[in-house]
Amino acid sequence: MFDPTTYASRALTVAAEIDGDVKLATLRETLRTIGIDVVGQNTDPRRVELGKAVLHASGEAVHNTVFRPDHLDDTHFMRFVIVDDTDANGKPKVPSNPLPPLLLWECNHDGKPRDYLRKAVRKANAGDHHLDFDQVFGQCKAYPGMANEEAWVAWMLEHSIRAEAFYSGYRGIPRSRVNAAGRVHQEIRAFLDSDRKKYSAMAPAQLYRAIRAHIDSKPASLEDGDLEPAPVRGVGFWLRKWSTLILLGVAVLLLLFTPLVVITVWWYLTLRKHEKADKPDTANRAVHGMPDLIAAEDRIVQNQLTHLVDLKPGFFRYFTQRVVLFAIDQLARIWFVHGELGGIASIHFARWVILKDPREDPPVKRHRLLFFSNYDFSWDSYLGEFVDRASGGLTAVWSNTEGYPRTKNLLDQGADDEETFKQWARDRQIPSQVWWSGVRRSSVQNVNDDIVVHRGAVRDLEPAALQAWLQKI
Amino acid sequence: MKTIDPSTVPDALSERDLEQIQALVFRGWARDFPYAGFLFVKLPRTYEPPDSKPDPGRARAWLRAVSADVAYMKGPTATTLPAGGDRTLPGRLQLAFTTRGLRALGLDEQVLKRFPDEAKAGMERRARVLGDRITLAETQKELIPDPENLILIEENKPMPTDWLDEERGGMDLRDCDAMIMLYGASRQDVIAIDDAQRKRLAEHGGTAIRTEMSGEWKEREPFGFADGLSQPAVKGQPARGGVAPSPNNEIAAGEILLGYRNQYGQVPKSPAFDVEPDDSAGFDVGKNGTFLVFRKLEQDVKGFWETFGKLARDWQGVAGIPSSIEEATHWLAARAMGRWTNGNSVLLRPDAPGEKMKPDEINEFAYGADAGGVKCPIASHVRRANPRDERGGDASDSWKVVMRHRILRRGRAYGDLPTIDQAMKGDVSEYPMGLLFVCLQSSIAKGFEFVQQIWNNNPGFHGIYQEPDPITGPGDSTFTIPHEPARLRTPPLPRFVIPRGGGYFFVPSRATIELLAG
Numbered sequence: 001m002f003d004p005t006t007y008a009s010r011a012l013t014v015a016a017e018i019d020g021d022v023k024l025a026t027l028r029e030t031l032r033t034i035g036i037d038v039v040g041q042n043t044d045p046r047r048v049e050l051g052k053a054v055l056h057a058s059g060e061a062v063h064n065t066v067f068r069p070d071h072l073d074d075t076h077f078m079r080f081v082i083v084d085d086t087d088a089n090g091k092p093k094v095p096s097n098p099l100p101p102l103l104l105w106e107c108n109h110d111g112k113p114r115d116y117l118r119k120a121v122r123k124a125n126a127g128d129h130h131l132d133f134d135q136v137f138g139q140c141k142a143y144p145g146m147a148n149e150e151a152w153v154a155w156m157l158e159h160s161i162r163a164e165a166f167y168s169g170y171r172g173i174p175r176s177r178v179n180a181a182g183r184v185h186q187e188i189r190a191f192l193d194s195d196r197k198k199y200s201a202m203a204p205a206q207l208y209r210a211i212r213a214h215i216d217s218k219p220a221s222l223e224d225g226d227l228e229p230a231p232v233r234g235v236g237f238w239l240r241k242w243s244t245l246i247l248l249g250v251a252v253l254l255l256l257f258t259p260l261v262v263i264t265v266w267w268y269l270t271l272r273k274h275e276k277a278d279k280p281d282t283a284n285r286a287v288h289g290m291p292d293l294i295a296a297e298d299r300i301v302q303n304q305l306t307h308l309v310d311l312k313p314g315f316f317r318y319f320t321q322r323v324v325l326f327a328i329d330q331l332a333r334i335w336f337v338h339g340e341l342g343g344i345a346s347i348h349f350a351r352w353v354i355l356k357d358p359r360e361d362p363p364v365k366r367h368r369l370l371f372f373s374n375y376d377f378s379w380d381s382y383l384g385e386f387v388d389r390a391s392g393g394l395t396a397v398w399s400n401t402e403g404y405p406r407t408k409n410l411l412d413q414g415a416d417d418e419e420t421f422k423q424w425a426r427d428r429q430i431p432s433q434v435w436w437s438g439v440r441r442s443s444v445q446n447v448n449d450d451i452v453v454h455r456g457a458v459r460d461l462e463p464a465a466l467q468a469w470l471q472k473i
Numbered sequence: 474m475k476t477i478d479p480s481t482v483p484d485a486l487s488e489r490d491l492e493q494i495q496a497l498v499f500r501g502w503a504r505d506f507p508y509a510g511f512l513f514v515k516l517p518r519t520y521e522p523p524d525s526k527p528d529p530g531r532a533r534a535w536l537r538a539v540s541a542d543v544a545y546m547k548g549p550t551a552t553t554l555p556a557g558g559d560r561t562l563p564g565r566l567q568l569a570f571t572t573r574g575l576r577a578l579g580l581d582e583q584v585l586k587r588f589p590d591e592a593k594a595g596m597e598r599r600a601r602v603l604g605d606r607i608t609l610a611e612t613q614k615e616l617i618p619d620p621e622n623l624i625l626i627e628e629n630k631p632m633p634t635d636w637l638d639e640e641r642g643g644m645d646l647r648d649c650d651a652m653i654m655l656y657g658a659s660r661q662d663v664i665a666i667d668d669a670q671r672k673r674l675a676e677h678g679g680t681a682i683r684t685e686m687s688g689e690w691k692e693r694e695p696f697g698f699a700d701g702l703s704q705p706a707v708k709g710q711p712a713r714g715g716v717a718p719s720p721n722n723e724i725a726a727g728e729i730l731l732g733y734r735n736q737y738g739q740v741p742k743s744p745a746f747d748v749e750p751d752d753s754a755g756f757d758v759g760k761n762g763t764f765l766v767f768r769k770l771e772q773d774v775k776g777f778w779e780t781f782g783k784l785a786r787d788w789q790g791v792a793g794i795p796s797s798i799e800e801a802t803h804w805l806a807a808r809a810m811g812r813w814t815n816g817n818s819v820l821l822r823p824d825a826p827g828e829k830m831k832p833d834e835i836n837e838f839a840y841g842a843d844a845g846g847v848k849c850p851i852a853s854h855v856r857r858a859n860p861r862d863e864r865g866g867d868a869s870d871s872w873k874v875v876m877r878h879r880i881l882r883r884g885r886a887y888g889d890l891p892t893i894d895q896a897m898k899g900d901v902s903e904y905p906m907g908l909l910f911v912c913l914q915s916s917i918a919k920g921f922e923f924v925q926q927i928w929n930n931n932p933g934f935h936g937i938y939q940e941p942d943p944i945t946g947p948g949d950s951t952f953t954i955p956h957e958p959a960r961l962r963t964p965p966l967p968r969f970v971i972p973r974g975g976g977y978f979f980v981p982s983r984a985t986i987e988l989l990a991g
Contacts, residue, residue, distance in 0.1 A: 283742060286589035295616050343870070381923065388874045
């Protein structure tokens with residue numbers, strides 16, 4: 001059964017191999033130009049000239065001529081990242097076993113990927129010169145070009161990788177509704193400010209009617225654009241929720257209380273063996289990060305994290321990783337749908353993607369776990385939330401990767417060692433050359449509050465819910 | 474680097490530790506010594522030909538001389554200070570160093586590199602985190618080509634705009650090596666003690682940058698609000714009499730001092746020597762030390778009360794606000810602060826200040842029962858500086874998080890403080906006044922910077938929209954007062970607190986001072 005809130009938010013991850021060193025250098029240059037404009041976050045010294053306008057216009061973007069993410073419709077956040085498999089000093093991470101350089105396009109969008117891509121390429125071809133995908137992806141192997149739209153869409157889909165787990169702080173809410181909700185909320189704020197004496201003296205029901213009447217009158221700020229509120233979760237969601245919970249429950253029962261318990265015992269004993277043999281990173285000083293990563297942070301309400309780490313070799317860890325991410329993905333669809341993931345309320349969109357080793361016959365297979373996050377507030381507070389509130393879940397995910405702090409029973413220890421965990425995370429963070437946020441001023445909670453306020457402003461509220469709704473404004 | 478099992482390290486102080494720790498950690502000295510001076514100095518640097526390596530000899534000689542004056546909690550400690558000639562005066566002295574100063578004293582480079590990044594960078598390089606205004610040209614200095622190069626970090630530091638205003642007391646501490654905190658019974662005493670310290674410094678080839686003098690200590694800050702009411706207690710700290718700390722106000726020693734378990738149950742990484750066969754093998758330079766933040770904050774007392782006075786007049790007749798202009802002014806300012814001027818929380822006394830509450834009552838509250846902030850606005854200064862049980866999740870989760878970000882405050886007010894009546898009437902000295910803010914913590918990033926960036930100045934703190942701290946924030950933002958039937962929101966408020974400079978320092982233990990003195 002179709003339910004917009006379960007299926008609307010999508011995570012597109014395109015990963016394409018860059019065609020040699022020369023093209024890699026060209027791509028770096030192109031992304032730098034875009035990046036300077038988009039967030040004013042680029043650390044290139046030329047930011048002085050190009051950046052001036054960026055900062056003067058109160059942090060809003062001045063416009064490059066290559067690629068403007070704000071021209072993409074139905075998009076919440078996006079980034080371009082170059083993964084060149086080198087360390088901070090530009091040397092290959094694993095000299096004896098290097099991987100080819102990749103361009104990643106992370107996109108959080110509405111609707112089916114095919115429709116989304118088709119719409120984007122049509123817009124570009126119809127004369128939007130600020131969506132020049134060719135300049136970006138033209139440096140990748142076998143890129144077909146935008147001119148042939150169907151071939152272009154097919155190529156993008158071919159190079160996109162399904163997220164093993166995907167979470168959104170407002171899953172299923174289309175970008176257009178996020179925008180509309182923000183505008184309606186702003187209008188109500190201004191309305192209440194316009195005559196404090198009058199409105200403070202009203203009874204709640206009376207004030208509610210006044211607000212409704214005002215929004216109905218379509219004030220100037222809401223003149224264009226429809227006022228349809230964000231969709232609500234329907235029967236489809238509840239069916240999915242309960243069927244998933246029952247299936248997960250049955251799976252757990254089978255693995256614990258039937259002869260299949262043999263698998264569970266084998267898995268647990270193998271896990272303990274691995275955990276004892278693991279070689280975690282150690283640190284001898286307080287958490288520190290690369291200056292170019294830090295210089296790009298704390299410029300708007302959100303920050304971003306692109307994190308890439310090799311899985312521990314062998315099938316066992318690969319298998320465990322996939323099971324853990326599968327479970328998180330299911331829970332993110334049915335359980336963590338109220339703006340928090342395991343107690344962390346600051347994530348707009350996050351996803352885990354496994355980059356499988358693409359090579360035919362490598363010395364050793366190197367699968368990598370990629371994590372993209374678009375989160376509120378500082379890096380330190382975000383990683384701190386991991387440690388404070390969700391250390392078990394995160395340990396379950398990342399204990400399958402190289403260098404992670406020592407763990408016990410998959411969930412224990414690990415991220416509890418706060419400084420070691422944060423240092424491990426910083427050491428594997430890679431720069432995002434271009435990162436764009438569509439909600440520069442709003443936290444996850446702001447967006448969710450906007451949605452509730454918007455709904456109440458255009459749909460009738462139960463009298464019992466009135467007081468709480470008024471306090472949301 | 475040996476790995477330590479955190480469970481073997483205590484989280485409370487013992488009697489013996491108190492001999493190592495500078496007394497400032499436990500004492501603000503306010504009642505004994507109502508005057509303070511903060512002397513910022515440049516240590517002597519001499520270079521040895523032919524290889525021009527810096528020779529810390531003279532700086533160390535100075536430290537040997539001054540180390541006898543330092544106050545500790547237990548053990549040999551100075552209770553009088555040199556005051557020129559053979560004269561001594563009752564007073565206290567505490568010592569703190571920048572990493573630049575520690576380098577001048579010849580501390581091993583490897584150990585210096587293990588100091589936290591923010592301590593090495595200094596407050597100047599943290600403008601974005603702290604919300605200091607800075608020009609684009611200055612921000613260009615932010616990036617250091619080689620983060621491991623201590624000299625590059627120290628040189629060419631960016632300066633926030635407001636720190637450059639010398640007329641308003643702006644401070645340039647980019648070359649500062651050490652801060653000498655002086656506490657005396659009177660202004661004259663502090664001046665005499667300061668003179669004697671300057672003279673000694675000059676004799677050893679160092680220079681004084683400036684001294685920041687406090688005003689007389691009062692139990693309130695310049696706007697007129699009772700201050701210093703909420704301080705955490707450190708496990709095992711010497712008793713002061715009075716009330717025992719409530720459980721949520723007592724924090725592990727490792728939150729304030731290095732070398733102890735903290736609220737994460739971990740021992741924070743501390744700058745230490747490698748375990749190698751040499752004289753200082755494995756010596757932990759950080760142990761029993763703490764990081765100190767000094768920040769000069771000018772307060773626009775006149776602008777503050779004028780703004781809330783105007784608001785009170787404009788809002789006459791708004792339901793729920795006191796009808797007298799004077800009371801409405803106080804009511805509005807108290808919403809922004811989170812406390813009334815007498816210190817009572819607006820949570821416990823929402824409508825009127827009432828009698829000042831007893832010491833064991835005034836700080837005993839939690840915000841859970843006021844989740845919407847109708848009594849105490851969520852955006853108010855005091856609520857966001859210490860959100861107690863309201864940092865998300867259930868109350869115990871929140872306390873857990875909040876107790877990982879507590880700081881000890883040791884600041885003093887400066888300037889000619891008006892009485893509360895004078896302040897509200899705008900009868901205020903035209904000379905600058907404000908706070909010489911001082912706080913202590915085992916990590917500046919998790920302490921001061923976190924509180925400043927994630928709680929006070931965070932425009933999206935706890936679900937509020939685009940509203941940094943109404944009192945100490947960057948200004949030009951609205952302030953929302955939850956109310957019945959719906960919230961009231963002020964027009965954008967001006968900036969009331971203007972940062973005028975500061976620095977990040979390390980307060981070493983007795984053993985580390987001995988090591989540095991050579």
